[in-house]
């Protein structure tokens with residue numbers, strides 16, 4: 001009899017636990033749909049790397065709640081830089097831009113957060129550090145419009161393109 005009762009209680013407990021787990025997983029998925037979890041492509045540029053600001057920037061990324069899904073220190077080839085900045089190829093500053101971004105190592109990252117694309121652009125600050133808000137990465141670590149410490153995708157489509165270029169498994 002005791003064995004029978006134990007078996008009934010054990011079966012009921014397992015069924016209850018199963019129901020709780022299924023419910024939690026369901027609500028987790030539901031939440032993810034509601035909160036627009038996004039991925040973006042980020043880069044720490046050669047100026048910030050050579051100034052030894054890599055660690056401070058990565059620390060701020062984590063302090064602001066981004067999850068670093070992928071990260072690599074690498075040096076871009078001319079071809080990679082030209083593809084990456086192809087949208088600017090007709091601009092007068094294109095050659096200078098490609099020279100700069102290939103002048104030394106960079107740290108490339110895939111970041112995840114709710115509304116990550118805008119959140120990362122907000123943390124970076126304005127393209128020209130002179131116009132960037134206090135506390136932003138470009139105000140803290142940028143020098144001028146051509147040497148502005150960090151990059152971030154500017155829209156969902158560019159995030160997908162840039163992640164496909166550097167982190168195909170995370171795009």
Ligand code: ABT
Pocket residue numbers: 045088093097100126127145146147148149150151152153154
């Ligand atoms: P990125 O994150 O590097 O793409 O910068 P952001 O999106 O804020 O600004 P855009 B407009 O994409 O600039 C690309 C790079 O070109 C540099 N630049 C831009 C100049 O050097 N002179 C200019 O007049 C303009 C408009 C700034 C960006 N990169 N760096 N280094």
Ligand code: MG
Pocket residue numbers: 152154
């Ligand atoms: Mg840009």
